[in-house]
Amino acid sequence: MAATLTAECRMALPGGFRLDAALALPLDRAPVTVLFGPSGAGKTTLLRLLAGLERPDAGLISFHDRVWCDTARGVWLDPQQRRAGFVFQHYALFPHLTVERNVAFASSAQAAARMMERFDLTALGQRLPRAISGGEQQRVALARALAAEPDLLLLDEPLSALDAAARIRTRRELRSLLVGAGVPSIVVTHDRIEAMALADWMAVMVEGCIVQTGPVREVFARPATAQVAEAVGVENVLPAEIVSRAAGLLHLRVGGTALECLDGGERGSALASIRAEDVALSRDAAHASTQRNRLQGVVRAISIEGPLARVEMDCGFPLVALVTAQSAADLNLLPGESLEAIVKTTSVHLIAAG
Amino acid sequence: MDWQAIGLSLRLALATTLVLQVVGMPLAWWIAFSRRRWKFLVEAVVALPLVLPPTVLGFYVLIAIGPHSPVGAVYARITGGLLPFSFAGLLVASVLYSMPFTVQPMVAAFGGVDRKLIEASWCLGVSRAATFRRVVVPLAGQGIATAAILSFAHTVGEFGVVLMVGGNIAGVTRTVSISIYDQAQSLDYAGAWHTSLLLVGFSFVVLALTYSWQRRAWILWPPH
Numbered sequence: 001m002a003a004t005l006t007a008e009c010r011m012a013l014p015g016g017f018r019l020d021a022a023l024a025l026p027l028d029r030a031p032v033t034v035l036f037g038p039s040g041a042g043k044t045t046l047l048r049l050l051a052g053l054e055r056p057d058a059g060l061i062s063f064h065d066r067v068w069c070d071t072a073r074g075v076w077l078d079p080q081q082r083r084a085g086f087v088f089q090h091y092a093l094f095p096h097l098t099v100e101r102n103v104a105f106a107s108s109a110q111a112a113a114r115m116m117e118r119f120d121l122t123a124l125g126q127r128l129p130r131a132i133s134g135g136e137q138q139r140v141a142l143a144r145a146l147a148a149e150p151d152l153l154l155l156d157e158p159l160s161a162l163d164a165a166a167r168i169r170t171r172r173e174l175r176s177l178l179v180g181a182g183v184p185s186i187v188v189t190h191d192r193i194e195a196m197a198l199a200d201w202m203a204v205m206v207e208g209c210i211v212q213t214g215p216v217r218e219v220f221a222r223p224a225t226a227q228v229a230e231a232v233g234v235e236n237v238l239p240a241e242i243v244s245r246a247a248g249l250l251h252l253r254v255g256g257t258a259l260e261c262l263d264g265g266e267r268g269s270a271l272a273s274i275r276a277e278d279v280a281l282s283r284d285a286a287h288a289s290t291q292r293n294r295l296q297g298v299v300r301a302i303s304i305e306g307p308l309a310r311v312e313m314d315c316g317f318p319l320v321a322l323v324t325a326q327s328a329a330d331l332n333l334l335p336g337e338s339l340e341a342i343v344k345t346t347s348v349h350l351i352a353a354g
Numbered sequence: 355m356d357w358q359a360i361g362l363s364l365r366l367a368l369a370t371t372l373v374l375q376v377v378g379m380p381l382a383w384w385i386a387f388s389r390r391r392w393k394f395l396v397e398a399v400v401a402l403p404l405v406l407p408p409t410v411l412g413f414y415v416l417i418a419i420g421p422h423s424p425v426g427a428v429y430a431r432i433t434g435g436l437l438p439f440s441f442a443g444l445l446v447a448s449v450l451y452s453m454p455f456t457v458q459p460m461v462a463a464f465g466g467v468d469r470k471l472i473e474a475s476w477c478l479g480v481s482r483a484a485t486f487r488r489v490v491v492p493l494a495g496q497g498i499a500t501a502a503i504l505s506f507a508h509t510v511g512e513f514g515v516v517l518m519v520g521g522n523i524a525g526v527t528r529t530v531s532i533s534i535y536d537q538a539q540s541l542d543y544a545g546a547w548h549t550s551l552l553l554v555g556f557s558f559v560v561l562a563l564t565y566s567w568q569r570r571a572w573i574l575w576p577p578h
Contacts, residue, residue, distance in 0.1 A: 051473075053476075053477070079473070079477045080476055080477075080480065080481060083479065084477065085478070086474065088474060092474040095471075095493070144478065145477075145478070148479055
């Protein structure tokens with residue numbers, strides 16, 4: 001495996017946090033890499049180290065055959081010399097410049113106009129950043145970074161500044177924009193669904209260290225350590241077939257069971273992901289509810305994990321539910337019992353397969 | 355009214371403000387963004403004129419630019435003149451005396467510019483100098499204007515330092531505040547009254563304008 005980006009950085013931050021990360025990414029084979037990990041794992045710091053916005057105490061960073069930083073030999077390239085576009089968490093658009101002048105900040109007028117067109121920003125050209133929506137700001141930030149013709153794109157939690165509805169819509173759009181950008185990108189996120197939806201390749205970071213790298217499905221399917229399993233832990237990732245779409249909803253078939261979720265434009269087969277904590281259990285199948293996904297199933301196993309109970313169900317496919325130990329006791333759950341598992345439509349996240 | 359003194363004060367204030375914009379801006383930039391541990395020492399030195407008696411500052415400046423000092427000797431060799439009791443000497447003293455009034459509002463303004471914007475510009479390949487010109491200066495414009503106005507007004511109003519360094523030479527170093535002192539000493543109360551009123555009106559208008567633009571006070575160092 002020829003790594004196109006390698007980084008080995010050690011850095012002590014004020015407050016006692018220590019970063020000690022070794023990263024090797026085959027960016028030529030994977031257009032989008034996600035740097036994934038829980039909040040406070042040091043992902044943003046590592047991204048800033050790659051951009052040259054932070055200096056490691058000791059480290060070596062190289063991209064293709066160019067050394068960006070080598071503390072042992074005293075090599076240091078400034079951010080300006082690295083040609084790595086950076087999209088900040090809140091986009092950092094220049095508030096005193098119009099959308100058009102933001103995009104053209106470091107590029108020719110022609111390149112900027114091309115980007116404005118590609119990112120569907122032409123109509124917003126004369127507006128100031130504060131007068132456009134969060135999703136539009138994100139597109140401006142991407143267009144501005146790409147207009148400067150970088151060799152690598154770094155994005156820090158690009159979806160976190162958006163509200164929930166816009167985030168779901170933008171997730172898919174962002175993936176195709178990044179793939180279409182023609183330069184590899186590294187995206188920082190702490191959201192499992194985002195990671196699965198955006199990435200080809202994934203590096204998991206926990207407590208300042210890179211603990212696993214690999215194709216995104218492999219990392220989710222086979223976490224190398226318990227630490228990674230905990231970090232990536234989505235309990236339910238299910239192969240799903242899209243049956244039909246109507247009124248903004250998708251009807252899916254998972255195993256032999258029907259499910260529905262919000263229509264994000266996916267087609268064919270996909271993976272449906274459901275967090276265990278989003279699954280509710282009910283013994284009374286008759287009561288009225290707004291929940292649309294009601295699945296009949298049989299309890300396979302129950303394990304108590306502190307205040308929580310992990311209930312493994314068979315609903316035609318395996319489904320894990322995480323409920324409080326108290327409510328498991330109140331329902332008097334026993335293996336072999338029939339129960340109804342309830343999942344809100346908005347809790348079923350679809351990830352395009354392949 | 356001593357129009358000659360008023361004209362001299364305005365010329366001195368303008369020159370001082372211009373010099374301070376050039377000298378103070380990099381200094382303010384350094385104070386706003388440096389992570390050096392001994393930065394507080396520089397801040398304290400810049401702020402000294404706020405608390406020192408003008409006579410103390412004036413005395414040291416007089417000694418420092420005198421013909422027997424290195425600075426005075428170099429100046430004498432180049433221009434053939436002497437710094438004390440000249441307009442140039444007055445300018446040196448005024449620049450030092452009004453330094454905090456330029457540097458502090460600028461530090462506050464630079465500190466208020468989101469660092470992410472500066473970093474975004476760097477990552478787009480724009481040099482540090484161009485980033486300063488294209489991002490920092492426009493966003494800190496209000497603070498830079500405040501710095502200029504306060505330095506100008508403060509220089510117009512200075513007395514002690516001017517008297518120590520410049521003496522009282524009509525048309526050369528007699529500024530408007532010294533002229534008022536002269537008028538009062540010679541019992542020309544009507545003249546002193548008029549000139550004083552002019553200065554009060556001028557100072558009030560300047561401060562009112564400044565505060566109407568910017569709510570934040572400028573006397574204390576901003577947190578950073």
